[in-house]
Amino acid sequence: MACFLVSAAEAVIVTVATQVVIAHENKLLPQFKRETEAQSEHKAEKIPFSRKLRWLSNLLWGGSFLLAFEHVWHGEVTPWFPFLTAAGNPADTAAMLHEMSTVGVTMAVLVTAVWGAMVLVSSSMEKKALQPILAAK
Amino acid sequence: MTLLITLFAAILCTVLWYRKAPQDEMKISVLCFLYWGAAIMWFVDAIYEYADLGAAFFAPAPADMLNDLFLGLSVVALGLIVWLVVLLIKDPRGVIKGMFQKK
Numbered sequence: 001m002a003c004f005l006v007s008a009a010e011a012v013i014v015t016v017a018t019q020v021v022i023a024h025e026n027k028l029l030p031q032f033k034r035e036t037e038a039q040s041e042h043k044a045e046k047i048p049f050s051r052k053l054r055w056l057s058n059l060l061w062g063g064s065f066l067l068a069f070e071h072v073w074h075g076e077v078t079p080w081f082p083f084l085t086a087a088g089n090p091a092d093t094a095a096m097l098h099e100m101s102t103v104g105v106t107m108a109v110l111v112t113a114v115w116g117a118m119v120l121v122s123s124s125m126e127k128k129a130l131q132p133i134l135a136a137k
Numbered sequence: 138m139t140l141l142i143t144l145f146a147a148i149l150c151t152v153l154w155y156r157k158a159p160q161d162e163m164k165i166s167v168l169c170f171l172y173w174g175a176a177i178m179w180f181v182d183a184i185y186e187y188a189d190l191g192a193a194f195f196a197p198a199p200a201d202m203l204n205d206l207f208l209g210l211s212v213v214a215l216g217l218i219v220w221l222v223v224l225l226i227k228d229p230r231g232v233i234k235g236m237f238q239k240k
Contacts, residue, residue: 007178055170062167063174065219066212070139073208103185107178114177 001076001086001096004067006104007111011060018053025050046126056115063111138202140179142209146216147172162229164220171216 025048071077076085086096150172154165187194197205228234 003182004178007174058167058170059174059177061174062171062216063176063178066143066171066175066216067178069212069215070208073211103182106185107181110181111174111177114173 001092001099002071002084003099003104003107004064004071006100007060007067007108008064010108010112011057011064014053014057014060018050018057021050021053046130047122052115052119052122055118056112059111059115060108063107138197138205139209139212140176140183142206143172143176143179143212146213147176164224164227164229167223168216168220171219172213175212175216 068077077083078085082088084096086092147169150165150168154161154169157163157165183194225233
């Protein structure tokens with residue numbers, strides 16, 4: 001009915017968080033640049049956290065967008081007010097809210113969990129790649 | 138059916154991305170994120186539907202299957218359109234920029 005709205009809301013939050021992290025990383029740029037340059041000599045590079053956050057926002061935006069299309073396809077989303085057909089009467093609205101709190105939340109949690117796994121794997125790969133460099137220091 | 142088509146599109150795009158990784162000149166990663174995001178979400182939808190319908194979930198009516206097939210193909214086409222727009226806007230090869238500079 002409107003399960004994609006939960007993921008879309010998370011996508012908005014993650015996008016804002018990504019911008020905050022980018023601003024924070026830019027503040028630390030001189031130090032970060034030094035670290036990156038030192039690592040690039042050894043052909044190993046640390047992925048900034050902002051880029052990892054962007055993976056999550058891309059997954060959430062992409063998924064929400066295609067699911068929104070599916071809802072348009074099924075006539076659950078309309079281009080006129082109230083935009084969600086289920087918002088037309090209280091019984092459908094209750095069913096919609098229930099679906100959002102079950103299916104929608106599970107979707108957002110699973111996408112975040114998959115992203116968490118991606119970050120864990122990439123972090124462990126980074127550690128392995130950087131270990132010889134850190135040991136040499 | 139929609140989940141399966143999106144899943145196959147996601148796998149295909151990931152393989153295409155991996156062939157050129159870490160370079161991503163053609164922005165294949167955009168397609169990967171689009172299709173994987175949607176596939177994960179539809180997977181959750183499928184789990185809830187299976188919990189609701191049981192074994193009947195695997196035996197949909199032909200008309201529903203056809204509708205889902207059209208939806209899946211439309212989703213893949215829409216994803217490709219989004220990717221094309223991103224590719225032309227980012228213009229990693231500078232083709233569009235080059236065209237304007239010549240004029």
